[in-house]
Amino acid sequence: MSRWTKFLIAVVLGAAGGLFYGWVVNPVEYVDISPTSLRMDYKADYALMVAEAFQADNDLGLAVRRLALLGNTTPTDIVTNALDYGQQHAYAAQDLTLLQSLGEALLKWDPKLEIPTP
């Protein structure tokens, strides 16, 4: 085996070791993530909390701002996805109703009517 072949094998083994260390042993840790990165079940529960809060305060603008933390998708899409997830994972009918109710309210929501928050 030539010297170059051995050298390349050493490089490959070293790279494999580096990748193993960087991905498995000591991967980059995200400790300050945004809600956008939450797992889908947590996102669905977050949307459900927004729906519950909406029932309590009836403030659609506030609900939209809360949903906006979940990412760049529209509030309606977020609630739709949560509803879909809830359906597939046997959420209680009351929870689905809350999400449905919020979704329907969002269809009526006009951002132009919102008073900008300073």
Next chain:
Amino acid sequence: MKSDRRGSWYLLTGAILGVAMGLVYSWLISPVKYVDAPPYALRADFKDEYRALVAVAYMYSGDLLRAEGRLAQLKDENTAQTLALQAQMALANDRPEEEVRALDDLAMALGGGVIPANTSTVSTPQFTSIPASSQLSPTPLIMETSVGLTPTLPITPTVSNVLLQISTHTPQPTPTVTPSPTPGAPFVLQESHMVCNTNQLTPLIQVEVRDAAGQPVPSIEVFVTWPAGEDHFFTGLHPEINLGYGDFSMTPDVVYSIHLSSGGQAVSDLVASECVADDGSRYWGSWYLVFAQP
């Protein structure tokens, strides 16, 4: 013979080069991406938002178990204490009154306070792994025709009947029972005594506020006046002692009066008094006052 003198160092060089390349790739070029993160990895301000939302949702549902389950995802060391502190911060930062109240109420409920009687029948969602299908096939919302709205979302005929069924009745908000103090009931002085504590060198006015059920009440503003001035403090800033506890440092020989912002009985003529230790030395004692709703 020249190559023999170089030995096997080239192998070590290659390995080090490889490790460096691997680390650069795994840390910089293609680091691990957390796309399915749990709530405890959220940034501190997002955690605050999350807690506030849990509290407001609890105000609606009154489901303490569900609220506990949600807060547990944040892995706070002491959930009730964290909520109480956040309530105080929210109060200081002029956050909406409803949010402060919700945080307070949930902190009290979790701290062993009043648990709403109407624990809802809503089931707690189980946090499970996500089937790929749930991410790939979002179901469009179904517009209820009786509502009379113009649908702006696409309606597909593949939606299950479940949604159609639940959309035919209007959700009734669950009545909210909050563990807040009885509105209007004034706090009266229930107990007042001197506390001699050798570990407490500064004399204090220590106030504890309880509701009619005997549970601590945070966020009560207490006004302190003395001949040369006045000040105020809030209960709940020392949740490690008691959620309804607050204190104020006294200056010896100054006569203080206090009253709660929510009205009720005022207490006057509070002066720091001396205590005697076992070895005969003297130190300042504190006043401990307990206010409660009748």
